Amino acid sequence: MSLWSRRxxxxxxxxGSAAAGIANLFERTTPxxxxxxxxxxxxxxxxxxxxxxxxxxxxxxxxxxGVNALGRGMDILKKGGDxxxxxxxxxxxxxxDPNDDSVGxxxxxxxxxxxxxxxxxxHGPTHRAGSVASVRxxxxxxxxxxxxxxxxxxxxxxxxxxxxxxxxxxxxxxxxLTEHSRKIWLAWKASxxxxxxxxxxxxxxxxxxxxxxxxxxxxxxLLAYAQRVITDPPTGTxxxxxxxxxxxxxxxxxxxxxxxxxxxxxxxxxxxxAGCYVDNEVGAAGSTGKGExxxxxxxxxxxxxxxxxxxxxxxxxxxxxxxxxxNYSNDKKKLATFHIYFYAINKDGQHGAASLWxxxxxxxxxxxYAVHDGTESKLVECAPYLDEIxxxx
Ligand code: GLY
Numbered sequence: 108m109s110l111w112s113r114r115x116x117x118x119x120x121x122x123g124s125a126a127a128g129i130a131n132l133f134e135r136t137t138p139x140x141x142x143x144x145x146x147x148x149x150x151x152x153x154x155x156x157x158x159x160x161x162x163x164x165x166x167x168x169x170x171x172x173g174v175n176a177l178g179r180g181m182d183i184l185k186k187g188g189d190x191x192x193x194x195x196x197x198x199x200x201x202x203x204d205p206n207d208d209s210v211g212x213x214x215x216x217x218x219x220x221x222x223x224x225x226x227x228x229x230h231g232p233t234h235r236a237g238s239v240a241s242v243r244x245x246x247x248x249x250x251x252x253x254x255x256x257x258x259x260x261x262x263x264x265x266x267x268x269x270x271x272x273x274x275x276x277x278x279x280x281x282x283x284l285t286e287h288s289r290k291i292w293l294a295w296k297a298s299x300x301x302x303x304x305x306x307x308x309x310x311x312x313x314x315x316x317x318x319x320x321x322x323x324x325x326x327x328x329l330l331a332y333a334q335r336v337i338t339d340p341p342t343g344t345x346x347x348x349x350x351x352x353x354x355x356x357x358x359x360x361x362x363x364x365x366x367x368x369x370x371x372x373x374x375x376x377x378x379x380x381a382g383c384y385v386d387n388e389v390g391a392a393g394s395t396g397k398g399e400x401x402x403x404x405x406x407x408x409x410x411x412x413x414x415x416x417x418x419x420x421x422x423x424x425x426x427x428x429x430x431x432x433x434n435y436s437n438d439k440k441k442l443a444t445f446h447i448y449f450y451a452i453n454k455d456g457q458h459g460a461a462s463l464w465x466x467x468x469x470x471x472x473x474x475x476y477a478v479h480d481g482t483e484s485k486l487v488e489c490a491p492y493l494d495e496i497x498x499x500x
Contacts (some may be wrong), residue, residue: 163480164354164456167193169347170395170448170476171467172207174486176200177479180349185481190357191230191253194347198249198361201345205285209343212246213285214363215336217370220292222283224248225364225377228256231356231387238263238377241370244280245273249361252377254278262379266371287329293319294333295367340366341468344376346383346393346450354454358383358391364398374398380408389415390454392423396447396463404430410451420451421459421490428461428492439493448489450476458487465491 165184167177180197184190202211209215216222226248227238237256240263242248251273255264264272274280284292294316296303305311305318320326320333344362360383362376375382375398382398384407385391392410394401401407406427413423427449435441446468450460462474474489 162456165349165351166452166456166458166478166480167197167347167349168450168452168458168460168476168478169197170345170393170450171486172209172343172477173197173201173345173347174477174484176345177347177477177484180347181479181481181484184349184351187351189230190232190349190351190355191228191359193349193351194357194359195228195249195253198345198347198359199247202247202249202361205287207343208285208288208291208363209341210345210361210363211248212281212283213288214283215288215341215366216284216292216363217368217372219370220284220289220296221370222288222363223368223370223372224283224362225373225382226252226359226361227377227379227383228252228359229357229379229383229385229391230256231385231391234387236262236379238379239269239273240265240373240377242266242269242273244283245270245278246281246283247278249359251276251278252359252361263377265373290319290326290329291333291336292367294330295337298337336366339468342366342374342396342398343468344374344382344395344398346376346395348385348391348393348450348452350390350452350454350456354387356385356387356391356452356454358385358393360393362395375401375406378402380405382407384408384411386411386415388454390420390452392420392427392449392451394447394449397445400431400434400445400447401449403434406431406449410449414451414453419459420453420457421461424449424451424459424461425490425492428463431463432492442493448474448476456480460487460489461492462489463492465494 167180176197180193183193201207205213214222224242225240229236235256237252239252254276311317320330342365346360348358350356360376364374381402383393389411392407394406409427410423413426448462452458460476467474475486478487
């Protein structure tokens with residue numbers, strides 16, 4: 108049973124303003140919200156803080172793990188650079204970071220211990236897209252997706268073809284597994300099989316983790332973290348989207364996907380219209396979390412089309428979330444087995460994000476996203492679709 112499914116949850120609803128906004132737009136509640144049976148919260152949930160400085164251009168946003176990287180993208184936007192160059196430059200910092208195990212170098216691997224990366228880009232002004240999936244041994248897959256867009260007649264290249272294309276285009280091949288991600292993978296193996304732990308003839312045989320983690324504070328902290336990601340395999344990702352002073356928009360999403368996945372599994376991140384979507388007349392959207400749920404509702408495209416009809420980025424993200432919940436008849440036990448977030452900006456430089464649960468991936472922390480509106484990069488609370496009040500059984 109996953110960490111989430113061991114928790115009690117209290118259902119609230121769409122954040123009040125979001126529900127009002129959606130209802131006003133259609134003069135009734137939206138079909139997805141109506142199907143969910145949700146009603147507005149009456150003050151028992153903690154409201155997300157109103158995002159500061161709405162409607163500013165240039166603007167760049169990402170999932171929370173990009174908070175220290177958005178400055179690089181903003182520098183490019185302020186100098187009049189291209190919006191796609193800005194978002195790719197920002198996420199490249201996270202792809203290069205060995206301490207971020209959700210993206211690029213050091214990402215948590217598949218069940219065979221191979222890091223497999225997915226990424227996509229969309230360039231609003233030229234209405235172009237590029238994408239790669241299940242790529243091994245190439246670190247900067249957002250730039251690789253951009254290279255597919257710029258240098259081929261294709262939109263998507265996968266697997267070994269993508270790796271060979273990268274080498275042909277001058278990308279360096281490397282082992283993407285760091286010592287950190289290798290140890291966590293070994294711990295996952297040990298937790299799933301008697302074969303990957305000391306045998307009964309070993310003095311260590313009672314403690315399956317002692318052969319992997321040493322008795323140092325660093326390794327014990329890593330063991331505690333490993334226990335969490337073994338119980339609740341993450342799908343960490345970084346979507347990043349930007350609008351410049353003129354109103355041109357681009358986006359990228361890059362990820363190592365679901366930890367311990369079956370080799371070849373592809374999530375939503377490289378799927379144009381799901382993990383990443385841009386319409387230069389309207390805005391952009393992206394997602395993190397369980398990609399399978401997003402693929403089934405074409406979240407990126409759905410959100411942009413909702414914004415085209417007049418919804419704010421936040422309300423559009425909440426409407427996408429209502430469709431995810433509707434796919435499970437709003438069954439909280441089933442919804443409690445995963446997490447998903449949506450993020451969006453519009454052409455006016457407004458931004459918003461929604462999380463399925465009030466909490467982030469760490470149950471004790473609120474769900475947040477990162478925003479740089481030209482002054483500083485900061486974390487802003489996501490609008491929660493469901494509001495947790497319980498802690499454990
Ligand atoms: N959202 C990332 C994935 O599911 O792979």
